[in-house]
Amino acid sequence: MFYNSPHYLEKVANAVKHVNVHDHICSIYESRDEQLAVIIPFIRYGLENNEKCLYVADENTVEEITGLLSDGIPELQSYMDKGALTIINKTKAYLEQGRFSPEHVVEAIKKNIRTAKQEGYKAFRITGEMTWALSGDPGVEHLMEYESDVNHLYEELDAVAICQYNKNRFSPEMIRHILYTHPVVIYKGTVCRNYKYVPPEEYLSPDAASAEIDRTLVQILEIEKREESLLEKNIELQVINQKLNAEIEMRKQTEDLLLKTLRELERSNSELEQFAYVASHDLQEPIRMISVYTRMLERQLEGKLDPRSRQCLFFLSDGSKRMHALVQDLLAYSRLTSAKEPFVPTDINSVLSEVMLDLQVAITDHNAEIELEEMPRITADPTQMRQLFQNLIQNAIKFKSEADPFIQICCERSDSEWHFSIKDNGIGISPEYNDRVFVIFQRLHEKEKYPGTGIGLSVCKKIVERHGGRIWIESEEGSGSTFHFTISRSL
Template identity: 40%
Template sequence: MDKQAASHSHRGGRDGGVEDAEPVRMESGLEALRSSPEFRGPVEPLEDLDANQHIALFYESREEQFAAMVPFVRQGLSRGERVMYVIYEPTEADVLEAMRDGGIDVDAALSSGALSFHTLEETYLRTGTFDPDDMLSVYRDALEKAKADYSGFRVTADTNWILDERTEIPDFMEYESRVNRLFEGEDCIAICQYDLGTIPAEILRDVVRTHPHLIYDGTLCHNFYYTPPEEYFEPDEPAREVERMLGTLVDRTKAKVTLAETIEELEESNERLKRFAYVASHDLQEPLRMISSYLRLLERRRADELDREAREYIDFAVDGADRMREMVEGLLSYSRIDMHDPAFEPVDCNAVLEDALNDLRIRVEESDAVVSAGELPTVVGDANQLEQVFSNLISNAIKYSDEPPRVDVTAERRGDRCVFSVADEGIGIDSEYLDQIFEIFNRLHSNEEYRGTGIGLTLCRKIVNHHGGDIWVDSEPGEGTTFYFTLPTERA
């Protein structure tokens, strides 16, 4: 995040500064978290929901708290909004440090007035005890002032103070519900922060009821259990809540049934596609074999009648047919992976690697490659499929090396999984292509430079995923490449 952009918040009045900022709506807060490197969990899309800009953040650690708070504040400042922070726990110094670590130029934001910190005595408890009407007036005044000079108003507040003896919890819940009315339709958004380890469950239950949106366990979700303010204070609210709860159960049941039906249809469709790919790949091999054979037969029987150009054309055609057959064979291997689900069993990876190197013996000798390996573990899987993974990765390491290749295979036990690595000192891969290399038929080099089908790494990913693992790559151009993949060491 550009620090200058993060601190460029003040509009300089209606006629200056940030003129084209989008309205402050719930989608703004969603995007702040969705695009943030700190917040790594899923963010539920709004779709057709009537979204009020009031969020409750439930956290169990400072890391969780700051992972949501920092991108929320950072986005507000970058959009030219006024950001108000009511501090209690943690300290202001801790919050400022987290903001600085998140790329926010807090000194510029504070000096311009775009960011401000406020104590309880200046806000929630300025009358000595908590008064919902007084606190709503604090935010109403702050919102009106923000409208004059900023593109919007954004507020976040610590709430552990509500356990103070000067606060009546019913009064606070009334206030939280009424905030929804205050923010409705305004260029304003708020996050209230609740410590799960401090605030009792019976209070948190009411917090859930008064916030349209919740952040919990690294996930932002829209709240099924939210009670709108017009219902929260009605005398028949219990009956309305029962109706809403029953309606929620019916809606969720219908959604689950629809989802289950969709999943079943997709599974059937995927199974048909797998069988089609298998049959098509298998049946294509024979025609391609015939093309190559008859072209070579033509070349032998009409040798005296063919000039150099005709022989060259035949070579091109045979080469194309052979490459097509290699691709078809790759597709056949790809489709076989989950056509038949073998019973996984303990597999000695030392033996698997030895078999892969035996298959690659001629290539290793011709390239003067040196392949070294540490002691490899026993994992749970299919030996034939895992041999394909080692063979493809080592073959690639040999292929993409300008000098005599050096390949190092290692493994490290981590809990019930093992992380394997296949490292080389070859030409490397530019970072912009790292996400593409596992896509089928996606090649970074022409066939004239490096012969291949573009299926090998796709096959590796398919096999590793089929075993319940992950595969990824780390590389620098000219510095070599390391492929990592995980496999289970115990039965699931």
């Protein structure tokens, strides 16, 4: 394993970052690189977090470890100069009495913690190389008792410690006791809760062997319960997965059915549109013939018909005119699909100028006033834009109130669309009909008073939808109407 690879170092640093005050940790390592991968970020995070740090090196490694720490912590010397970090050898840390005295070491650590807090540091952080314990110094046989008992100190005071143990140097029996005395273990770059940890009360008890048996039996039961729970959860997950798979399969079948239905609807709509186009196109000639012969009859029989016959002839003429208008609107509606023009840069000011000319007679006859804002240049089908505005303005003039028509045309720009509005002071409609006005052949007013085919607004809806937008109306009966529509800016 490459313990100095950037990926490994980043992984370990992130793990060590979550070490907490009050933790008593053993770091089990097998090489210098593995050792430093843990210790450098441990010291660095402490210094950055305003914690006073102490490093206990082996007798002959103080200079070496100082250099290695400097490589990983560029500001190391500055921290050492102001006393935030101290590096000492094993003698000063553990053997000042000429022997290892757990009581003396514990008191020294307590003093360091108190001093750190008095100096304004958040906590005290200590780490030591434990290979000194292999030198056979007097009192070293009490090391594990010390390691167990010191857990009380770290639980109570604002301190955190990592004891560094080289797995290749210490015996398996010693490593076993090291694991018994540290609640947290760092191994292979992972910070772990230590399930082998034995609380000091048990570890230092004269009846430790009996207590270990009881604890082991309890652990066996807990492990068995956890395995049973995991098995139950696994079975539950399998059932859930089966249900999910069935649900996914059902949804897939539903999606396939919807897709098939959509394709059939598209085909049906296409056929209907084609039929409407062909039918309306083919109806033009018969309707024209009816109109021509009706006019001939009117001329030839002028003054010769009784009132009932004149009424019948009027109905025939009026019906042919309405049928002609309906056929023309149907053709226009069909051409929206069959005769699409490409989207090109379109000046809406120019479009509206052309619409005003087309509607000049209606505008003059109804004394209509139209107020225009400066309009944008957009990407659109110019022919359909002309048809859209003409239908909406014509609609505003047609459904006027007793007052002269006043029409306002505005536009707002957003990040994704153009928002146009056409507001009038006409008769308006009840809000309950707001959605129905765009349905083809839908008529909401008396045809005698407001003639028309009921296709105009459905044409507007189809044009707007082709341009990636939506159309809606805001209206109150007797208070005028405002038609809104949007055009996408990403065409």
